């Protein structure tokens with residue numbers, strides 16, 4: 001049997017008396033694209049932060065290619081090939097697009113290799129037209145794409161994206177969906193997102209969280225038409 005890229009068993013996170021993530025079993029295969037959805041407070045961000053090393057699980061196992069990563073720092077997890085785009089901005093406004101990607105690439109690679117990576121990532125995310133612009137003057141969508149490019153510059157095998165289309169226009173959402181599909185040609189991707197239109201554009205398999213646990217998981221069409229999902233989430237969120 002092949003070892004999963006990520007596997008959790010009984011993963012649990014408590015904040016005092018609040019059980020934010022409760023006994024979650026989750027498996028992600030190499031090259032998979034998985035969307036995590038669920039209503040506010042369902043535990044998606046907490047689960048995501050355990051994968052990235054921002055939070056240390058209270059209980060349970062968390063494996064990356066069979067090795068425990070529970071308690072490793074975000075930097076150690078990044079070195080294992082897990083790239084993360086959080087909701088918090090992580091680019092330098094005063095630097096150009098290329099400079100930002102270079103800074104990120106040189107964190108994990110030699111300068112010579114970083115230069116090659118910058119060219120590859122600029123092409124992959126189609127940032128050539130704005131490559132020399134200062135990030136501070138870019139539109140919201142363009143900034144998000146630069147953020148994604150800085151994640152790709154670390155050459156991860158797994159890309160974790162927390163609400164990548166929040167605040168984007170319809171065109172920007174379309175473009176982001178394209179970028180994510182492109183990334184998924186070579187890498188596994190986990191996306192936490194609220195935007196159902198976007199989920200339908202990119203998702204194959206969806207995991208629905210509710211009250212800290214996995215409510216249902218499966219093919220996007222089956223999941224989004226599941227009555228239990230509609231009751232907890234779509235009934236309120238989708239028109």
Ligand SMILES: Nc1ncnc2c1ncn2[C@@H]1O[C@H](COP(=O)(O)OP(=O)(O)OP(=O)(O)O)[C@@H](O)[C@H]1O
Pocket residue numbers: 015018019020021038039040041042043044045046047209
């Ligand atoms: N640092 C913290 N301290 C205490 N409680 C927390 C903390 N972080 C999250 N929680 C609680 O854990 C539960 C799950 O929150 P979480 O942010 O993971 O949900 P979510 O599904 O990501 O929600 P949203 O879609 O609103 O981002 C909530 O009840 C939240 O209030």
